[in-house]
Amino acid sequence: MLSALFIFSLRGELLISKHVRSSVPKSMSEIFRIQVINNLDVRSPVLTLGSTTFHHVKSPGNLWIVAVSRSNADSAAIWEFLYKLSALLEAFGLHSENELKEDFMTCYELLDIVLEDGVPVDTELSSVASKMSVKPSASAERINTFIESGNGGTNRILPVAQFLRARSSSSNLHDSHSKVPSNIPWRMNGIKYKKNEVFLNVNERISILVSKDGSILKSYVDGTVEATTHLSGMPVCRFGLNDSLSVSTPFGDNESPTTNKKAIPKAAAGSVMLEDCKFHQCVQLDKFQSERTINFIPPDGSFELMKYHVRENLNLPFKITPVVTLFKANSIDYRVTIKSLFPSKLTAKDVQLRIPVPPETVDCHISTSNGRCKFVPEESAIIWKFSKYQGLTENSLSATAVPMKDSALNIDQWSKPPMSLKFEIVMFSNSGLVVRFFDVSEGDRNYKMVKWIKYLSKSGAYEVRY
Incomplete structure (x- = not known):
C-alpha cells in the first residue's frame, strides 16, 4: 500500500526516510518539501502528482x-495509520525534532514492526511495545491516551470507561496496576x-423525505450498537440479531413492502435487512x-461494537x-396533522415540528389541539413542541401567516423549505432490529x-414537503 514514508521537521529537514518500493526515487522527499512544506498555498492533506500521491499529517x-x-x-486507511504512527512516536518519546535526531534508530525499529512490505500490520501500542528493544516512555495508564490520540482525539473510548469505573468503584475489585498486556491488544x-455487567445500547436515527402527494421519496435508518462491559477475566461474548440470512440477499417473499408509494411501510416481523455493516x-x-x-472478546469499558x-x-x-393554501391573496393558511404510529404504551419526548413560513411574515394566528406553539420571526418558522407525545394519538394545528402591511405573499416564488420533525423514543426500533440473545462464557467456568439492553430511536x- 505504501511505497515510502518520510518524517520532516517543521522547517522541512528530512529526519527519517524509509523506502519500501524501489520504484520511488530518492528525490521524492525533495518534491514534497518543495510542493507542500515550502508552499504556503497548499492546505490539502493529500497531494497527487502524476501516479504518486502524498498523504501527510x-x-x-x-x-x-x-x-x-x-x-x-x-x-482513510493511510490517514488512520499516520495518526496511529504519530501516537506511537509520542509514546516512545520521539515526538519532537531533537528526540528523533538523538534516537533515530528506535524510530527505524518501530517502522520495521508496524510496516511489512508497505502494509501496516500492527499499530496497537501494547503489542508493539512487546516487540521493541526499547520500552515506551509512557506509563501504563497513559498508553490508552496515546492510542486514542492517534485518531485526532475523536475515538474517546477508554477515558469514558475510566469515568464509569470511577463512578462504580465500590463494585470494582481490580487495580489498574494489576493489569498486564495480553495477546489481545484491546484487552488487558x-x-x-x-459484579459482571453488560450494557447494550441500540441507537438509531431515521431519515425520511415525503413528497407533496404523500409518497415516500426516501427512507433509511443509520444505527449503532454501543456496548459497555464490566466483565472479569477474558470472557467471550456472543449475541444474535433478527437480521436476515444474508446482508446482501433480499427477503424471501416476492411482494415488495413499498409497492404502493403512499403506503406506510410495515416493520419486518421476522428479520431485518442489514446493509453496510461495520464492526x-x-x-x-x-x-x-x-x-x-456476533462473537467477540470485548474491550474493558465503552466502545462502539457495530454500525x-x-x-x-x-x-x-x-x-x-x-395542507398549505394561499388565503385571500395576502396570507397563507396552514392545516397540519401529526399522528404517532408507535404503540400506545410508549412515549416520545422532545417532539418538535418546524413549519417554515415566508420571510415576509410578521405575525401568525395559531390554534392547536395540544402542545406549545409559537411563531419565531428570526427563523421564519412556526415551532410546535411537545414535551411528551403518547403513542397512537393525533393532534392538529391551524395557523395563518400574516405578511407585512401593504405587501402580499407570493407563494409561487417562495422556495417552500420542507417541514422537519425532531423526536426521541426510548425502547422503540425504527428498523425492527432486536437483540435475540446475549451469552457470555469463559472456558468451562x-x-x-x-x-x-436499551433501544433509542431519534x-x-x-x-x-407540501
Missing part, C-alpha cells in the same frame, strides 16, 4: 509525517469485577458470515399531513453476569 510535536503511495490505495489481563476489530467476522452470530444501515421495512414513528432528516 502534522504531529503534536510539529513533525511532518508523510506517506507516499503509487497505487490506488485507501486514503487481570481484570476483575465484583469493531474485536468481532470475529467469520462467525458472523457463517453462523450469523449498520437499513432501508427496507421501516417503522415510521410519525405521520405528518400538511460458570459465568454469571447481568445484561441491560430523528435524522425527517422532512415532509
Whole structure:
C-alpha cells in the first residue's frame, strides 16, 4: 500500500526516510518539501502528482509525517495509520525534532514492526511495545491516551470507561496496576469485577423525505450498537440479531413492502435487512458470515461494537399531513396533522415540528389541539413542541401567516423549505432490529453476569414537503 514514508521537521529537514518500493526515487522527499512544506498555498492533506500521491499529517510535536503511495490505495486507511504512527512516536518519546535526531534508530525499529512490505500490520501500542528493544516512555495508564490520540482525539473510548469505573468503584475489585498486556491488544489481563455487567445500547436515527402527494421519496435508518462491559477475566461474548440470512440477499417473499408509494411501510416481523455493516476489530467476522452470530472478546469499558444501515421495512414513528393554501391573496393558511404510529404504551419526548413560513411574515394566528406553539420571526418558522407525545394519538394545528402591511405573499416564488420533525423514543426500533440473545462464557467456568439492553430511536432528516 505504501511505497515510502518520510518524517520532516517543521522547517522541512528530512529526519527519517524509509523506502519500501524501489520504484520511488530518492528525490521524492525533495518534491514534497518543495510542493507542500515550502508552499504556503497548499492546505490539502493529500497531494497527487502524476501516479504518486502524498498523504501527510502534522504531529503534536510539529513533525511532518508523510506517506507516499503509487497505487490506488485507501486514503482513510493511510490517514488512520499516520495518526496511529504519530501516537506511537509520542509514546516512545520521539515526538519532537531533537528526540528523533538523538534516537533515530528506535524510530527505524518501530517502522520495521508496524510496516511489512508497505502494509501496516500492527499499530496497537501494547503489542508493539512487546516487540521493541526499547520500552515506551509512557506509563501504563497513559498508553490508552496515546492510542486514542492517534485518531485526532475523536475515538474517546477508554477515558469514558475510566469515568464509569470511577463512578462504580465500590463494585470494582481490580487495580489498574494489576493489569498486564495480553495477546489481545484491546484487552488487558487481570481484570476483575465484583459484579459482571453488560450494557447494550441500540441507537438509531431515521431519515425520511415525503413528497407533496404523500409518497415516500426516501427512507433509511443509520444505527449503532454501543456496548459497555464490566466483565472479569477474558470472557467471550456472543449475541444474535433478527437480521436476515444474508446482508446482501433480499427477503424471501416476492411482494415488495413499498409497492404502493403512499403506503406506510410495515416493520419486518421476522428479520431485518442489514446493509453496510461495520464492526469493531474485536468481532470475529467469520462467525458472523457463517453462523450469523456476533462473537467477540470485548474491550474493558465503552466502545462502539457495530454500525449498520437499513432501508427496507421501516417503522415510521410519525405521520405528518400538511395542507398549505394561499388565503385571500395576502396570507397563507396552514392545516397540519401529526399522528404517532408507535404503540400506545410508549412515549416520545422532545417532539418538535418546524413549519417554515415566508420571510415576509410578521405575525401568525395559531390554534392547536395540544402542545406549545409559537411563531419565531428570526427563523421564519412556526415551532410546535411537545414535551411528551403518547403513542397512537393525533393532534392538529391551524395557523395563518400574516405578511407585512401593504405587501402580499407570493407563494409561487417562495422556495417552500420542507417541514422537519425532531423526536426521541426510548425502547422503540425504527428498523425492527432486536437483540435475540446475549451469552457470555469463559472456558468451562460458570459465568454469571447481568445484561441491560436499551433501544433509542431519534430523528435524522425527517422532512415532509407540501
